[in-house]
Amino acid sequence: MFAIDGYKTIDVCFEPDRAIVTTILEPIQEMLCHRCEHPLDSALSRYHLRIKDLPIMTYENFISFFRRKGFCPICKKVRAEKVHFLxxxxxxxxxxxxxxxxxxxxxxxxxxxxxxxxxxxxxxxxxxxxxxxx
Ligand SMILES: [Zn+2]
The missing domain is CATH 1.10.10 (Arc Repressor Mutant, subunit A)
Known part of the structure; x- marks a missing residue:
């Protein structure tokens, strides 16, 4: 139902009292630098993102996932991975x-x-x- 390329859906949480749907994703795609799109070395850290998507009926709709960071050999810096739907x-x-x-x-x-x-x-x-x- 809530499939996004490069991510696996872990859970979909409905909160009827708050009219919120949250889809929890896990990245399965290769980590690419968000600046130059070169593959990043292994993940050094990650941070949580909860971003708002199109509403579903009267429900606010959020996507929750961890964005990974790794060293980019082209930029010579630690960079966040590219997230195509952001x-x-x-x-x-x-x-x-x-x-x-x-x-x-x-x-x-x-x-x-x-x-x-x-x-x-x-x-x-x-x-x-x-x-x-x-
Ligand atoms: Zn880069």
């Missing part, structure tokens, strides 16, 4: 949710889009602004 504008939203928010800001202003979606105005402004640049 928004370019903010690390708190998915690409598809950002696309949808961009569509909403096409038909209404940022303040009204914020009231409708619960996403803060500065994030919506950034999404709207980056869309104008493309």
């Amino acid at each position: 928004s370019d504008e903010t690390p708190h939203l998915t690409k598809q949710y950002t696309w949808w928010l961009g569509k909403i800001t096409e038909v209404t202003n940022v303040a009204q889009a914020g009231g409708l979606t619960g996403v803060d105005k500065s994030t919506l402004w950034r999404i709207d602004h980056s869309k104008l640049g493309t």
Whole structure:
């Protein structure tokens, strides 16, 4: 149901009292540098991300996973791995949710889009602004 390329779904948690769905993923893809896309050496550390995806009906929808970090021999630095579904504008939203928010800001202003979606105005402004640049 909630399959994402390069990740294995570990669990899907429904919280009816809070109207929240959380999909817990585990990466099974090769770790690639998020900057240059060269394979990273073995994972040195990881950090937890809980990012917002498109709502499901009236439920807020989150994806929860650990993003790994490893040494990139090209950048000669420790880099976070590339996460293909992460928004370019903010690390708190998915690409598809950002696309949808961009569509909403096409038909209404940022303040009204914020009231409708619960996403803060500065994030919506950034999404709207980056869309104008493309
Ligand atoms: Zn790199």
